[in-house]
Each structure stands twice: as structure tokens, then as C-alpha cells.
Amino acid sequence: MTKNRSNYVDKIEILNEGLKVFFSNKSEDIFPNIWLRDHAKDESNWDERSNQRKTFTAKLNPNIKIKNANVSNEGKYIDIIWSDTSNNIQYSSEFLFKNSVNFSYDKTQIKIWENNEINDEIFFNYKKLKNDKGFKELLIKLYSFGFAVVTDCKKDMSSVEFLANKIGYVRNSIFGGLWSFESNANMADSAYTNEELRPHTDSTYSNDAPGLQLLLCCEYDANGGDSIMVDGLKIAETIKARNKDLYEALTKIEVPGNYTGDGVILEAKRPIIKLDDKNQITQISFNNYDRAPFRLNAELTKIFYEAISLFDNLANSKKYQWRYILKPGELLIFNNWRVLHGRGSFNGTRKMKGCYINKEDFDSACKINKLI
Ligand SMILES: [Fe+2]
Structure with a gap:
């Protein structure tokens, strides 16, 4: 097997303010001295057992200088001697590459879809969860499409619990940890009616909305009740191409969500399309049922209503909706930070069981399996 050397170091240049690193893939970056010194991973600065920093950063000289630096192991490492250290401190090229200011993870595995682009690929047999390779296959589906249907599950809570514990752990919420439901007029939430539930994400009223939702069909003796999935990334992409101003409004205006009932009042707010500092989408949050009252100036109010109407109309268009009636023993699992469900x-009669899993635990499973 040939090694991926694109993140190796070709050469370095010691500058007054930092170290200029030239990587094999032709990218380059200047790492400031204080940053590099703060990330020293030798014995006295780094606890390898706990993966924690030992350096007392506040005590470092902010104007620290490099005494000497060399490329070693054919570009796999850089060795640095600092003005306050006598020993060589080794930095791996992989570590530096991943921390370059322009680095971004390869997102080619993410498939942004509309209805006609979804096929049998999203089905996955529960039995495959028995081994690590099978589990990774499910994670890849979830990472690529944002959802999957696990078939052949036992029609009780044990399969929900097993899968949840395989990925992370069951998240507790106002609905409990593991929940069972059927049409129930006594609950405050719209999820318990048998009217059509329009596509939405759950827990816009929570500062940290659940990352994954699992829904297992245990009993089905009904007409209709198809599960609806909509790729929020596709809706965002479509709006961006159609109307930049409305897209911007959806990325900037913080929309509050509210849950009142069952003895609690929960509230949180964030933009419908949340971006990171590189303008990449990190989260889609859309729930017209749970939107709390809030005010904007008259001009922005007009733009906001135009923007959410476009979003909602697209999410309710058949072109973007994958619709499927879950059979008993089928479990729908989806990324609540990306895919809208309805x-x-x-x-x-339609009896379901399910649970939530935290986003960070889903991310962790993806990282452990080297998907991100
Ligand atoms: Fe929901």
C-alpha cells in the first residue's frame, strides 16, 4: 500500500513571527510561534494517556522564538527547538496539515439529494450490525444521505436500545429516554396527532438539538402514515441558487423555538441555516410548529416571511420529499441536524418506538470510524 504523502512537509522557512510550512500538496501556511509552542506534544507539555495539555499557556512568552527547526523522516515530522526548551519537540505533518487555516474535511462522501436520487442504497439489514464492518456501512449511509432504514429489527425496544448504544447512548429529554407512541391526543406535541406532519427538525427549542432520531415501526394496521424525509442541505442549496438575499436572511436571522407543556417551558434560538466561520452549513433547524413569537423591523419581517415560505414550500414539494411507509420491524434513523422529517x-393504528442520540456522539462514531 502506498502512503498518502499529500500532507507531508516539503520544506520549512523560519520567519520572525512563525514557521512557514510548505506541504507536499503545494499548500502552505504560516504557523505563529505562540500557537506552535502551545501545541508542543513532548512529555512535559502533553499527557499522552489522557490526551490533555499540560502546558501552562498563560506563562508562555508570547514573543517566543524558534532556536532551530528541521524537517525529519522524509517530511513526516518537523523538529523544533524553542528558545525556552533544550530538547527537540516533534510535530507531525498530519497534525500541522489538519490545523492549516485553509484545511477542510473532504466532503465528497456527502450526497445532497432530492427524491429521485434516493434508491435501495438507504436500506440496511439489522443483522449486519453484528460486526464492525457492517456498523461502519450504516454510518457511511447516515453520513452520506443523512438517513437510513434499518430492516429486520426485533419489534420491541431492544433493537432501538442496541443501535443507540452502538452509536453512543440514549439521550434523555422531556419525552423520556426510550419512548413509545401512537396517536395520542393527551400529549402537548404535534407528533402525537394523526394529521399530516409537515417536514421539520426536532427540538428547535433546545440549545443542543438531538443529533440522531430513531423511529422503529412496531405495529402498522393503517392507511397512510408514510414517513417523509427531506434533505435540508438540498433545500438550502436550492434557495441559495434561487435567491441570495433570502438565503442570507435564513443564515442570519435567529429564530426562537418554544416548547410549553408537560411542566416545562423550553426556549432556544438560532438561524434556520446555521453556518460556521467558513460559511459551511453546520445545522438546519426548521420547525414552523414550534416557532416562538419574535419581532424584526418591518423590512426584515417581510424578507423573513418570504424566506420561510420558500423554505417550507420547497420542503413540502414532492420533488424533495422521500416518502415511505415503514413496515413493522423497520427502523428509520436520521440526522436531525440535516434532514427534516414528517x-x-x-x-x-401505528405504534412506534424510538429515541434520540446526541450529535456529538454521532460525530464521535464517525470520527472513530474515520469518516470525518
Ligand atoms: Fe418530529
């Missing part, structure tokens, strides 16, 4: 109206 459910068609139905008559009859």
Missing part, C-alpha cells in the same frame, strides 16, 4: 396523515 409523516403523512393516517387512519388506523
Whole structure:
């Protein structure tokens, strides 16, 4: 097997303010001295057992200088001697490459989709969870499409619990940890009616919305009740291409969500399309049911209503909706930070079980399996 050397170091240049690193893939970056010194990973600065910093950063000289630096191991490492250290401190090229200011993870595995681009690829047999390779296959589906249907599950809570514990752990919420539901007029939430539930993300009223939602169909003796999935990234992409101003409004205006009932009042707010500092989408949050009252000036109010109407109309268009009636023993699992979910109206009995998993635990499973 040939090694990926694109993140190796070709050469370095010691500058007054930092170290200029030229990587094999032709990218380059200047790492400031104080940053490099703060990330020293030798024995006295780094606890390898706990993966924690030992350096007392506040005591470092902010104007620290490099005494000497060399490229070693054919570009796999850089060795630095600092003005306050006598020993060589080794930095791996991989570490530096991943921390370059322009670094971004390869996102080619993420498939942004509309209805006709979804096929049998999203189905996955529960039995495959028995081994690590099978589990990784499910994670890849979830990472690529934002959802998957796990077939052949036992029609009780044990399969929900097993899968949740495989990825992370069951998250507790106002609905409990592991929940069972059917049409129930006594609960405050719209999820318990049998009217059509329009596409939305859950917990816009929570500062840290659940990352994954699991929904297992245990009993189905009904007409309708199809599960609806909509790729929030596709909706965002479509709006961006159609109307930049509305896209910008959706990325900037913080929309509050509210849950009042069952003895609590929960509130949180964030933009419908949340971006990171590199303008990449990190989270889609859209729930017209749970939107709390808030005011903007008259001009922005007009733009906001235009923007959410466009978003909601797209999410409710068949072109973007994957619709499927879950059979007993089928479990729908989806990324609540990306995919909107809904459910068609139905008559009859439909009994479901499910749970939430934290986003960070899903991310962790993806990192452990080297998807990100
Ligand atoms: Fe929901």
C-alpha cells in the first residue's frame, strides 16, 4: 500500500513571527510561534494517556522564538527547538496539515439529494450490525444521505436500545429516554396527532438539538402514515441558487423555538441555516410548529416571511420529499441536524418506538470510524 504523502512537509522557512510550512500538496501556511509552542506534544507539555495539555499557556512568552527547526523522516515530522526548551519537540505533518487555516474535511462522501436520487442504497439489514464492518456501512449511509432504514429489527425496544448504544447512548429529554407512541391526543406535541406532519427538525427549542432520531415501526394496521424525509442541505442549496438575499436572511436571522407543556417551558434560538466561520452549513433547524413569537423591523419581517415560505414550500414539494411507509420491524434513523422529517396523515393504528442520540456522539462514531 502506498502512503498518502499529500500532507507531508516539503520544506520549512523560519520567519520572525512563525514557521512557514510548505506541504507536499503545494499548500502552505504560516504557523505563529505562540500557537506552535502551545501545541508542543513532548512529555512535559502533553499527557499522552489522557490526551490533555499540560502546558501552562498563560506563562508562555508570547514573543517566543524558534532556536532551530528541521524537517525529519522524509517530511513526516518537523523538529523544533524553542528558545525556552533544550530538547527537540516533534510535530507531525498530519497534525500541522489538519490545523492549516485553509484545511477542510473532504466532503465528497456527502450526497445532497432530492427524491429521485434516493434508491435501495438507504436500506440496511439489522443483522449486519453484528460486526464492525457492517456498523461502519450504516454510518457511511447516515453520513452520506443523512438517513437510513434499518430492516429486520426485533419489534420491541431492544433493537432501538442496541443501535443507540452502538452509536453512543440514549439521550434523555422531556419525552423520556426510550419512548413509545401512537396517536395520542393527551400529549402537548404535534407528533402525537394523526394529521399530516409537515417536514421539520426536532427540538428547535433546545440549545443542543438531538443529533440522531430513531423511529422503529412496531405495529402498522393503517392507511397512510408514510414517513417523509427531506434533505435540508438540498433545500438550502436550492434557495441559495434561487435567491441570495433570502438565503442570507435564513443564515442570519435567529429564530426562537418554544416548547410549553408537560411542566416545562423550553426556549432556544438560532438561524434556520446555521453556518460556521467558513460559511459551511453546520445545522438546519426548521420547525414552523414550534416557532416562538419574535419581532424584526418591518423590512426584515417581510424578507423573513418570504424566506420561510420558500423554505417550507420547497420542503413540502414532492420533488424533495422521500416518502415511505415503514413496515413493522423497520427502523428509520436520521440526522436531525440535516434532514427534516414528517409523516403523512393516517387512519388506523401505528405504534412506534424510538429515541434520540446526541450529535456529538454521532460525530464521535464517525470520527472513530474515520469518516470525518
Ligand atoms: Fe418530529
